[in-house]
Amino acid sequence: MQIAKSTRLEGIGEYYFSQKLREIEQLKKAGKNIINLGIGSPDLPPHPSVIKVLQDQAGLANTHAYQSYKGVPALRNAIAEWYKIQYQVGLNPDTQILPLLGSKEGIMHICMTYLNEGDQVLIPNPGYPTYTSAVKLAGGTPVYFELTEQNNWEPDFAALEVSDLSKVKLMWVNYPQMPTGKKPSIELFEKLIAFGKQHQILICHDNPYSFILNDAPMSLLSIPGAMETAIELNSLSKSQNMAGWRVGMLCGAEDRINEVLTFKSNMDSGMFLPVQHAAVAALGLGNDWYDSVNEIYAKRREKVFELLDTIQCKYSTNQVGMFVWAKIPEGVKDGYELSDQVLYNSNVFITPGGIFGSAGNQFIRVSLCGSVTKFEEAIQRINAQKKN
Numbered sequence: 001m002q003i004a005k006s007t008r009l010e011g012i013g014e015y016y017f018s019q020k021l022r023e024i025e026q027l028k029k030a031g032k033n034i035i036n037l038g039i040g041s042p043d044l045p046p047h048p049s050v051i052k053v054l055q056d057q058a059g060l061a062n063t064h065a066y067q068s069y070k071g072v073p074a075l076r077n078a079i080a081e082w083y084k085i086q087y088q089v090g091l092n093p094d095t096q097i098l099p100l101l102g103s104k105e106g107i108m109h110i111c112m113t114y115l116n117e118g119d120q121v122l123i124p125n126p127g128y129p130t131y132t133s134a135v136k137l138a139g140g141t142p143v144y145f146e147l148t149e150q151n152n153w154e155p156d157f158a159a160l161e162v163s164d165l166s167k168v169k170l171m172w173v174n175y176p177q178m179p180t181g182k183k184p185s186i187e188l189f190e191k192l193i194a195f196g197k198q199h200q201i202l203i204c205h206d207n208p209y210s211f212i213l214n215d216a217p218m219s220l221l222s223i224p225g226a227m228e229t230a231i232e233l234n235s236l237s238k239s240q241n242m243a244g245w246r247v248g249m250l251c252g253a254e255d256r257i258n259e260v261l262t263f264k265s266n267m268d269s270g271m272f273l274p275v276q277h278a279a280v281a282a283l284g285l286g287n288d289w290y291d292s293v294n295e296i297y298a299k300r301r302e303k304v305f306e307l308l309d310t311i312q313c314k315y316s317t318n319q320v321g322m323f324v325w326a327k328i329p330e331g332v333k334d335g336y337e338l339s340d341q342v343l344y345n346s347n348v349f350i351t352p353g354g355i356f357g358s359a360g361n362q363f364i365r366v367s368l369c370g371s372v373t374k375f376e377e378a379i380q381r382i383n384a385q386k387k388n
C-alpha cells in the first residue's frame with residue numbers, strides 16, 4: 001500500500017543520530033569494532049538508592065495504575081526543593097511545576113501549545129536539532145541567530161534588535177549551551193529577560209546540563225521578573241544519570257504551566273509511579289553525588305583533550321557540560337570530513353558540528369559518555385593510523 005505522509009513531515013529528516021547509528025551498526029556487522037564517542041547518553045548508573053526505590057515501589061500492588069498528568073505532589077515538592085537548594089529559585093509546587101517524560105517532549109509540547117502557522121521562533125545556530133524539528137512540526141518558522149566564538153557563543157542582541165521581530169513568538173536558548181559548552185552568566189540571563197520583556201517573546205530556556213562539570217548551576221528563573229517572560233525545562237537525564245527513565249520538568253508561571261498542560265494531557269497519561277518516587281530520591285541527593293559524577297567526567301575530559309590534540313583540534317578548557325566542542329584544523333574542509341576520516345580510518349565516531357547548524361561546520365563534538373579506557377583506546381587507534 002502507498003500512503004502519503006502528512007505535509008507536516010516535509011523537510012523533517014530522520015534524526016541524524018538514528019541514521020548514523022544504523023551506519024555504525026552496518027560497520028559493526030562487517031566486523032569493525034567502532035568506538036562511539038558521539039552520543040550524550042550517560043553510561044554511568046543512577047545512585048543505588050534511586051534504583052532501590054524503583055525496585056521496592058514496582059513490587060507493590062497499587063503502583064501500576066495511570067497517574068495524574070501533573071505527577072504526584074511528592075515529585076512536585078521534590079522539584080521545588082531542588083530548585084530552592086540548587087538554584088535559589090522559589091517555585092510553587094502546585095502551580096509552577098509540570099513533571100514531563102523527559103525534557104525533549106517538553107520542547108514539542110511548548111511548540112504545539114504556542115505556535116500557529118507563520119509564527120516565528122528564534123533558534124540558536126549551533127543548537128540542539130530538536131528545536132528546529134519541533135518548531136516545524138508545530139507549523140512555526142525557525143529564524144536562526146548565530147552563536148560565534150567571537151561573540152563568546154552568546155546571542156548578538158544588537159543584531160537581533162535591528163531585525164524584524166514582529167512575528168517572533170518564542171526564543172529557544174540553552175546555557176550551559178549544547179554543543180558549544182558555553183556557561184551561563186547573570187549578565188547574559190539578564191539580557192535575555194530584558195529582551196523577552198521588551199519584545200513580548202516567550203524565552204524558553206532548556207537547562208539539562210547545569211550540573212555537569214559546572215560548579216555554579218544557574219536557572220534563568222533566578223533573574224528578577226523572569227516568570228513574566230520565561231519558562232525553563234530541566235531534566236534528570238544527565239544530572240542524575242537517568243536518561244532512559246524519562247524524567248524532566250517544566251517550570252514557570254501558573255498560566256504557562258496550565259497552557260502547556262492542556263496540550264500534554266492529550267498526549268500521554270502520566271509517569272509510572274515508581275519512577276516518580278525514584279525521581280524524588282534522586283532529586284534529594286546531596287552535592288556529594290554531583291561531585292562524584294563530576295570527578296569521573298573531569299578525568300574523561302582530560303583524555304578527550306588529549307584525543308583532540310592528537311587530531312590537531314583547538315578547544316577552550318573553560319567549557320562545561322557533557323561534551324567537548326572543538327575547532328577542526330586548517331586544511332580540513334569541515335567537521336563532516338574530519339568525522340568521516342576518523343570513522344573510516346580509525347573506527348572512532350565523533351560528531352560533526354554541522355549537525356547542530358551551519359555555524360558548527362568548522363567544529364566537532366566529543367561526548368564524555370565513555371570510560372577513560374575507551375578514550376585511551378581511541379587515542380591509540382588514531383595514533384596507530386597516523387604512523388601508517
Ligand SMILES: Cc1ncc(COP(=O)(O)O)c(C=O)c1O
Nearest residue numbers: 102103104128178206235237248
Ligand atoms: C540541549 C538538550 N536539550 C534537551 C535534551 C533532551 O533531554 P531529555 O533526556 O530530558 O529529553 C538533550 C538531550 O540530549 C539536549 O542535549
